[in-house]
Amino acid sequence: MQLRTRPLTDTFGLEILDVDLANLDDETFDAIYKAWQDQPLILFRRQGLSERQQVEYSKRFGEMDILVRDDMLSPDHPEIIYITNLMRPDGTPLGGLGNYEVYWHHDQIYRQRPASGSIFCAVEMPENQGCTSWCNTKLGYDTLPDNLKKAIEGKRATAKYAVKEGSTTLKDLGHNKDEMKKIHDRTPPATHDIVLENPATGQKSIYIDPNKTMGIEGLSDEETKELVDALTEHMVQDKFIYSHAWQNGDVIMWDNARLWHKRDAFDMTKPRFARRTTIFLRPEDFAVPEPEAASNAA
Numbered sequence: 001m002q003l004r005t006r007p008l009t010d011t012f013g014l015e016i017l018d019v020d021l022a023n024l025d026d027e028t029f030d031a032i033y034k035a036w037q038d039q040p041l042i043l044f045r046r047q048g049l050s051e052r053q054q055v056e057y058s059k060r061f062g063e064m065d066i067l068v069r070d071d072m073l074s075p076d077h078p079e080i081i082y083i084t085n086l087m088r089p090d091g092t093p094l095g096g097l098g099n100y101e102v103y104w105h106h107d108q109i110y111r112q113r114p115a116s117g118s119i120f121c122a123v124e125m126p127e128n129q130g131c132t133s134w135c136n137t138k139l140g141y142d143t144l145p146d147n148l149k150k151a152i153e154g155k156r157a158t159a160k161y162a163v164k165e166g167s168t169t170l171k172d173l174g175h176n177k178d179e180m181k182k183i184h185d186r187t188p189p190a191t192h193d194i195v196l197e198n199p200a201t202g203q204k205s206i207y208i209d210p211n212k213t214m215g216i217e218g219l220s221d222e223e224t225k226e227l228v229d230a231l232t233e234h235m236v237q238d239k240f241i242y243s244h245a246w247q248n249g250d251v252i253m254w255d256n257a258r259l260w261h262k263r264d265a266f267d268m269t270k271p272r273f274a275r276r277t278t279i280f281l282r283p284e285d286f287a288v289p290e291p292e293a294a295s296n297a298a
Contacts (some may be wrong), residue, residue, distance in 0.1 A: 001031040012265075013041040013242045021251060022053045028062060033260045035059075037116075037200050037285055040244060040258035041134050044251040049076045049121055051275065058119050058277040065108075065115035065278040068161075070210070071095075074275070084273040102263040104135060104236065107256050107278070109209045110161035112190040112288050117254040117279035125246035126270035132252075133243040135260040138205040140235035141195065148234065150195040151227055152206070159212040160189045189214070194258050198287040205258040205287055207232060235260070246274075257287040 004017040010195045014035060019028060025080075025186025037225055049057065055077050058064060064079040072095045074080035108114035194216070208216075210232045212274060216224045244252065254261065283291035 001027045003028075003031050003035060005035070006041060008041065008244075009225075009242045011139060011239055012039060013043070013134075014039040015045070016044040017045075019044060021057055022046050022049055024057070031287075033061065036253060036255065037198070039233075040136065040138065040255040042253045043244070045247065046249045047121065048249065051080055053122055054119065054275060054277055055079050058117075058279055061279045062205075062282050063280040064207075065280060067079060067278065076140065079277055080140055080275045081278075082273065083276055084271075085268060086271055086273055087167050090179050090192045092272065101269040104210050104232070104262045105212065106207065106209045106260060107209065109192065109289075110190055110212050110236045111161045112290060113280070114190075114192075114256070115278045115280045116157060116286065116288055117281040118254050119277045119279070120252045120254075120298075121275045122246045122248060122252075123275065124271050124273040125248055125250075126272055128245055129267060129270060130265070130272055131243050131245050131264045133241055133262050133264075134254060135235055136238065136240045137207070137235060137260060138203050138258045138260065139240045140231075141204050143205045144231075144234060150225075152231070155194045156193045156217050157194050157208050157213050158189050158217075159209055159214040161212065167227040172284055173252075191217075192289040196289060198258075199283070199291075200285050203258070203287065206235065207257060207289060211259075255281070257281075 002293065003019070006015050006017065008015055014215070016032065018039060019032070024032075051074060055064070058079065063131060066078050067073065067081050069081070071093065072081040072083075079167075084093075084095040086094040088094050106114075107118060192207055194206060194208055195204055197204050208228055208231060210228060213224070213228050215221070216227060219227065244250075281288060
């Protein structure tokens with residue numbers, strides 16, 4: 001089947017047109033699946049998925065994940081997390097990530113078996129605020145200088161959840177030591193290959209995190225920081241980045257193994273509410289950290 005599409009940038013990203021995600025036949029879904037294998041970022045406009053429909057659609061791509069942050073989960077569908085600045089009647093946050101800036105990162109790099117597919121449904125978004133940007137680490141790898149490519153070849157890096165002051169978790173939990181201890185107990189340091197490869201396409205991508213990568217094998221702490229900083233400086237070039245101004249009804253799917261993402265801050269008085277599902281993409285079809293562990297779990 002031939003989908004109607006248009007590019008999001010000259011280098012990566014795809015908008016798929018004339019598709020209703022709540023009513024997909026198998027042929028259309030298969031075409032979307034193949035498109036995601038090729039393009040790490042896919043946009044659909046004017047969608048109206050319910051929570052149940054979002055979960056059902058997400059499950060077609062692989063096993064669903066349940067986030068370690070209990071405070072962000074939907075009460076009816078724990079596969080869904082709420083990304084919002086809204087509050088419950090008792091004054092506690094309805095979800096996570098508030099209205100502050102969120103810096104470049106890979107979701108779940110701190111886990112030994114990360115879930116690498118994300119599907120984000122924009123329900124109520126402030127106009128021209130809180131834009132989300134994605135940085136293509138596959139394009140970053142393709143254009144690495146020889147010295148940096150050699151420096152990461154065959155190397156593994158270790159990441160830890162919320163290791164730096166100013167992290168989103170510390171902001172959300174207000175430095176609550178008991179809650180932070182629970183999360184740290186559930187998320188010991190995880191080690192992954194720095195270079196990932198998509199077995200279906202042969203694409204390679206860089207898998208490190210400017211905030212959570214705490215060590216690279218064979219390197220001192222100072223050398224690790226220098227290499228992570230050099231890789232970050234190379235990757236955050238404009239030609240590798242797509243920035244999205246949200247509209248209500250947008251659905252964006254991204255492959256977390258091939259993309260970093262970040263979010264701009266926005267006016268706290270403006271309501272923002274979105275739902276995200278997270279998926280263990282199939283290791284035979286996508287670049288997956290620790291593919292052997294993923295295959296055994298499946």
